[in-house]
Amino acid sequence: MRDVCVVGVGLVDFGELWEKPLRRIWTEAALAALEDAGVDTVDLVTIGCMSSGLFTGQEHLASLCVDELGIAGVPAARVESACASGGLAVRTGFAEIASGLSEVVLVTGVEKMTDVDGAEATFALGTAADQEWEGFHGITFPGLYAMLARAHMARYGTTREQLAKVAVKNHANGLLNPHAQYHLKVTVETVLGSTLVADPLRLLDCSPITDGAAALVLASDDWAKAHAKGRPVVKITGSGMATDSISLAQRDDLSELKAVRLAGERAYQMAGRAPKDLHVVEVHDCFTIAEIMATEALGLFEPGGGGPAVERGLTAIGGRVPVNTSGGLKAKGHPVGATGVAQVAEIVSQLRGEAGQRQVQGARFGLAQNMGGSGGSSIVHILEVV
Amino acid sequence: MRVGIVGYGAFIPRRRIQLEEIAKVWGADAPAYRKGLQLNEKSVPGPDEDTVTMSVEAARHALARSGGIDPKDIGAVYVGSESHPYAVKPSGTIVAEAIGATPELHVADLEFACKAGTEGMFLSQALVKAGEVKYALGIGADTSQGAPGDALEYSAAAGAAAFLFGADEEKLIAEVLHTYSWTTDTPDFWRREYMHYPRHGSRFTGEPAYFRHTKSSATGIMEKAGMKPSDFAFAIFHQPNGKFPMRVGLDLGFTKAQLETGWLSPWLGNTYSGASPIGLTAVLDVAKPGELVLLTSFGSGAGSDSFVFRVSDRVSEVQGLAPKTRPQLDENKIYLSYGQYAKLRGKIRMAE
Numbered sequence: 136m137r138d139v140c141v142v143g144v145g146l147v148d149f150g151e152l153w154e155k156p157l158r159r160i161w162t163e164a165a166l167a168a169l170e171d172a173g174v175d176t177v178d179l180v181t182i183g184c185m186s187s188g189l190f191t192g193q194e195h196l197a198s199l200c201v202d203e204l205g206i207a208g209v210p211a212a213r214v215e216s217a218c219a220s221g222g223l224a225v226r227t228g229f230a231e232i233a234s235g236l237s238e239v240v241l242v243t244g245v246e247k248m249t250d251v252d253g254a255e256a257t258f259a260l261g262t263a264a265d266q267e268w269e270g271f272h273g274i275t276f277p278g279l280y281a282m283l284a285r286a287h288m289a290r291y292g293t294t295r296e297q298l299a300k301v302a303v304k305n306h307a308n309g310l311l312n313p314h315a316q317y318h319l320k321v322t323v324e325t326v327l328g329s330t331l332v333a334d335p336l337r338l339l340d341c342s343p344i345t346d347g348a349a350a351l352v353l354a355s356d357d358w359a360k361a362h363a364k365g366r367p368v369v370k371i372t373g374s375g376m377a378t379d380s381i382s383l384a385q386r387d388d389l390s391e392l393k394a395v396r397l398a399g400e401r402a403y404q405m406a407g408r409a410p411k412d413l414h415v416v417e418v419h420d421c422f423t424i425a426e427i428m429a430t431e432a433l434g435l436f437e438p439g440g441g442g443p444a445v446e447r448g449l450t451a452i453g454g455r456v457p458v459n460t461s462g463g464l465k466a467k468g469h470p471v472g473a474t475g476v477a478q479v480a481e482i483v484s485q486l487r488g489e490a491g492q493r494q495v496q497g498a499r500f501g502l503a504q505n506m507g508g509s510g511g512s513s514i515v516h517i518l519e520v521v
Numbered sequence: 522m523r524v525g526i527v528g529y530g531a532f533i534p535r536r537r538i539q540l541e542e543i544a545k546v547w548g549a550d551a552p553a554y555r556k557g558l559q560l561n562e563k564s565v566p567g568p569d570e571d572t573v574t575m576s577v578e579a580a581r582h583a584l585a586r587s588g589g590i591d592p593k594d595i596g597a598v599y600v601g602s603e604s605h606p607y608a609v610k611p612s613g614t615i616v617a618e619a620i621g622a623t624p625e626l627h628v629a630d631l632e633f634a635c636k637a638g639t640e641g642m643f644l645s646q647a648l649v650k651a652g653e654v655k656y657a658l659g660i661g662a663d664t665s666q667g668a669p670g671d672a673l674e675y676s677a678a679a680g681a682a683a684f685l686f687g688a689d690e691e692k693l694i695a696e697v698l699h700t701y702s703w704t705t706d707t708p709d710f711w712r713r714e715y716m717h718y719p720r721h722g723s724r725f726t727g728e729p730a731y732f733r734h735t736k737s738s739a740t741g742i743m744e745k746a747g748m749k750p751s752d753f754a755f756a757i758f759h760q761p762n763g764k765f766p767m768r769v770g771l772d773l774g775f776t777k778a779q780l781e782t783g784w785l786s787p788w789l790g791n792t793y794s795g796a797s798p799i800g801l802t803a804v805l806d807v808a809k810p811g812e813l814v815l816l817t818s819f820g821s822g823a824g825s826d827s828f829v830f831r832v833s834d835r836v837s838e839v840q841g842l843a844p845k846t847r848p849q850l851d852e853n854k855i856y857l858s859y860g861q862y863a864k865l866r867g868k869i870r871m872a873e
Contacts, residue, residue, distance in 0.1 A: 151724060151725075151728075153725060153729050154729075249724075249725070252722065252723055253723055329553075330550045330553045331550065
């Protein structure tokens with residue numbers, strides 16, 4: 136297996152991009168990454184996108200997008216694993232280069248979610264749940280994560296305030312990220328006073344509806360070193376992926392995200408690293424409880440230790456292991472298919488020392504964890520600066 | 522020739538429903554709505570009140586302030602509304618007949634979501650200015666519909682305002698100094714034929730629709746007039762809820778004091794075609810000669826009309842000649858339960 140590096144990153148500013156169609160948002164991110172890498176041809180394009188069909192009525196996305204970019208003819212594939220579609224696009228590009236099939240791959244993720252109203256968006260997102268066991272009975276994602284939160288609170292004593300502190304931290308980080316959808320300061324009181332969505336989760340525990348795209352250029356180690364031009368070379372040293380029952384009803388334990396644990400273990404093993412080695416981490420905080428559970432499943436903290444950790448500031452910038460320096464899904468926004476790619480882009484920026492005001496000093500090892508649905512799939516990447 | 526308002530009047534129904542009364546039916550978060558939309562209660566039309574009857578009331582109040590204009594001299598009547606009682610058959614003919622303006626006149630019903638009222642005002646002043654008619658009556662009136670449980674149900678209200686335009690120097694209450702309109706095709710809110718309730722693009726109704734159009738329109742007219750916010754004594758913006766008009770006004774550099782007099786929506790709700798025009802009547806009720814007034818409407822779809830008025834000496838003579846707007850809003854209220862409200866708004870399916 137060949138070593139694989141990230142040689143370019145590109146993001147659009149996340150938000151309600153009403154003036155731009157899906158293909159334009161995607162193309163802007165793709166061009167930014169290609170320019171960052173200094174390349175104009177690639178061997179393959181991967182696109183992570185959860186549901187362009189339900190959000191915009193458009194499928195056959197890979198051909199549509201590469202044509203808009205002006206490179207029709209190139210091999211291109213759209214991949215889907217619900218909200219982990221972006222992570223899957225990264226892993227697909229990684230595998231292509233590691234196997235020797237491709238030399239340079241444009242990895243992208245995109246979602247255009249604001250062309251439909253709230254009810255239609257909720258339905259589209261709900262297709263990531265198990266329709267027969269969950270969706271048909273009326274539950275939506277806030278309800279599923281509320282059940283996970285209840286289970287976690289019951290087992291470990293995780294508190295309502297600890298959940299709020301995840302939102303407070305991530306919004307504080309979002310203030311430092313120019314690409315973030317929200318630039319607003321949030322306090323524990325504002326979280327606890329926001330509209331109740333699904334008890335115990337409130338509005339400010341939930342990630343938003345977002346339009347956005349993110350892109351990376353991956354290349355072989357040889358190519359990356361030959362084209363580094365003095366910039367730090369960031370290598371993907373571990374890629375782990377795992378699945379779990381989509382429906383919560385089929386799981387043994389609701390206080391743990393098993394797919395995240397398994398994907399993490401596989402990534403750590405490939406990279407030859409341990410949780411204690413990490414300097415900066417992006418996790419899939421679609422709801423505040425998800426960040427707490429993901430940090431535990433990744434071994435950053437003991438089971439039940441995620442809540443106290445955020446309360447003690449261990450996951451803040453300047454803490455023991457900063458989590459979601461980008462603002463996370465909570466503040467940066469959650470264009471579902473783009474999220475997994477944007478997470479890796481944040482880690483690359485941190486490892487390159489290009490993260491501006493939110494830079495974690497001396498960061499050399501980072502991890503990005505992407506998740507589908509309520510944990511039915513998860514993809515973890517470990518990156519290192521060489 | 523100076524053209525302006527020579528008579529004005531408003532009508533607000535007595536019935537009200539409070540935000541909490543609606544919210545409790547739907548299990549909604551009333552404090553969040555109260556804070557987020559800055560709405561407390563809204564007007565509701567009674568069993569014998571509709572767009573036509575409210576238009577007639579407002580028109581009669583306008584005539585009462587006109588200094589004895591003969592209704593037969595009114596050459597045009599325009600009723601702007603998105604809740605005309607008939608899909609086919611004009612409201613304006615009933616109004617014109619009721620005030621004694623028929624038969625020698627031009628009548629039309631107008632529709633442009635929430636800005637049909639200022640359209641009638643624009644056409645009226647333009648026809649007078651062109652010398653086509655002696656007087657013209659522009660009315661904005663609505664008994665707006667919000668689907669049960671929808672966010673619009675907390676705001677969709679009822680009311681009317683009427684403005685007589687003319688060019689008699691001695692009758693001028695407020696002269697029209699400038700007009701300006703800003704229009705694009707922006708589908709933020711709509712109701713198709715045979716649909717009972719309108720649909721809206723939720724958050725899309727904010728920045729790309731309301732704020733972009735009202736800001737462009739208000740900025741445009743001030744540039745055209747060579748004026749700035751501090752030149753005005755009052756500014757009135759379309760008020761779909763309590764929050765939007767105050768925010769756009771403050772964003773443009775107006776002060777709360779300039780905005781508050783015509784800011785009725787926190788206690789009136791959104792009277793659609795009547796909204797900013799009723800706000801103007803509340804301003805004229807207290808305005809002093811020489812003061813400048815900015816009026817900026819908004820209609821989904823989308824467009825915004827702006828007017829700059831200069832209040833004339835006659836204003837103080839006419840303010841007391843018909844019911845003022847604030848007392849209609851603040852006094853003699855009848856509070857409804859949701860059940861009574863549902864009955865009056867035709868939301869209960871009856872035996873066929």
